[in-house]
Amino acid sequence: MEPYLSSTVAEQKVFPSVTNVQHHGAQITSSSSTNIGHCWIFRMFIMGTWRSLRLAFILGSLFVTLLIITYWDDVGGFNLFPQQDRKLAHSSMLPASFTTTFMGVMTARKQRIMDVCSQKYFPGSIPAFEQIPIRELDHLIVDDKHKIIYCYVPKVACTNWKRVMAVLSQSLLSPKTGKPYTEVAAIPADFIHQISMFPTFAKLLGQRGSPSRHMMAGKLQNYTKFLFVRDPFVRLISAFRDKFERPNELFYSRFGKDIILRYGNLSGEVPKTVAKAHAAGFQPTFLQFILYLLDEAREKKILNDHWRQVNSLCHPCQMNYDFIGQLETLETDAEQLLKLLQVDHLVQFPSGQENHTLASWERDWFGQIPVSMITELYKLYQPDFELFGYPEPVNVLHHQ
Known part of the structure; x- marks a missing residue:
């Protein structure tokens, strides 16, 4: 043990x-x-x-x-202006006062632009917004006070819409009083077309250079953007009537004389002033005007704003417009737009159209134009027909 x-x-x-x-x-x-x-x-x-x-x-x-x-856009991503997400992201902006029918119409107009831009005419060829030259952004009028961007299209009620924008933004001073205009009807038509008085995207870029691209991205994302359109061929008729049938010194000197000389089979000189030209019977015809447009297009020249395609003026494939109005439904569209902008208590759109060019006039005006020329002209303006839902003008394309 x-x-x-x-x-x-x-x-x-x-x-x-x-x-x-x-x-x-x-x-x-x-x-x-x-x-x-x-x-x-x-x-x-x-x-x-x-x-x-x-x-x-x-x-x-x-x-x-x-x-x-x-x-991503607001913080300055790699691409400040990526190809628009073509979903109808702003449909929720439509106010409760919109009728169900009108909401459906507006949604269809926006959806059509989305479809045409992404499938039919421009696959893979649409430049990003920042690649658009400065000079092509001068139709985008900006109202920072009410967060609105309006792309004006000549011959599509742009005089009155510019008046509305001037009253809202208070950017136009009356020469008589030195104060901003407060009434739409009080602004003279000639005065309102002095675009230098409006803040535009082109002016913003010209003043601040490339850094302003970031600021533009924020405005495009957060402001309500709208434009108004009309049938492309009817718009051409309206432009011709306004600039060549009526005495217009500026357009006669810049375009009228050249059209008469090139397509009027004249060997001598034409009158120097529009008054003398009209008195002597020297006026461009509608056929000559169409010939001029087609030649300018073949030579890849930039068309004047009054007959330039809306697609080139307002860039609907790069800008996700919240509201696309049509001249054919101007009164209804204008009323609904002012509600959308929440300014209907501040300004009213003028009612009535003076000397209005009607769509029913197309057949008469194009009746003397060869079908081959009309077909070529249609191809020139086909993107506008498709983008904004205007039917192919069968009545003038096949009138012979």
Whole structure:
């Protein structure tokens, strides 16, 4: 027994805890259980904390990703003007006062532009907005006070819409009073067409250079954008009547004399003033005007704004317009637009159209134009027909 006792004594000296276990087994068992419980609780706490941290990290990443997607343009992403997401993102902007029928009409107009831009005429060839030259942005009038962008199209009620924009933005001062105009009808038509008086995207770029591109991106995203259009061929008739049938010194000197000389089979000079030309019977004919348009297009020249395609003036494939009005439904569209802009209590659109060119006149005006020329002319303006839902003018394309 002595060796065993010696061994036991030695163990007690070297491993006292072991000896304690041998003599107090029950007490150690209780203590071990308590320690194991504490370890399990600690382990579960660590695992729970880790799961919570992982979930928080995932949710945080998703939130940051959504912020980047939402505000990518505003923070100056790689492309300030990416190809528009052609979904009807702004349909929620339509006020409750819109009738269900009108909401359907507007949604269809916007959807049509989306479809034509993405499929038929411009696949892979639409430049980004920042690639559009400055001079082609001068039709985009900006009202920062009410957050509105209006692309004006000559011969599509633009005189009155410019008047509305001038009253809203208070950007046009009366020469008589030196104060901003407050009544739409009080603004003279000749005065309102002095575009230098309006803030435009072209002016913004000209004043501030490329840094203003970022500012433009924010306006395009946050402002309400609208334009008005009309049947392309009827617009041509209206432009011809206004600029060449009526005495217009500017257009006679810039275009009329050249058209008469080129297509009128004249060997001598034409009168220097429009008054003398009209008195002597020198006026461009509609046929000569069409010949001029086709030659200008063949030579890749930029057309005058009054007969230039709306697609080139307002860039509907790059700008996600919130409202597309049509001259054929001007009164209804104007009323609804002012409600959308929430300015119908501030300004009213003038009612009535003087000397209005009617769509029913198309057949008479194009009756003396060869079908081959009309077909070529239609191809020149076909994007406008398609983008804005105007039917192919079958009555003039096949009148012979």
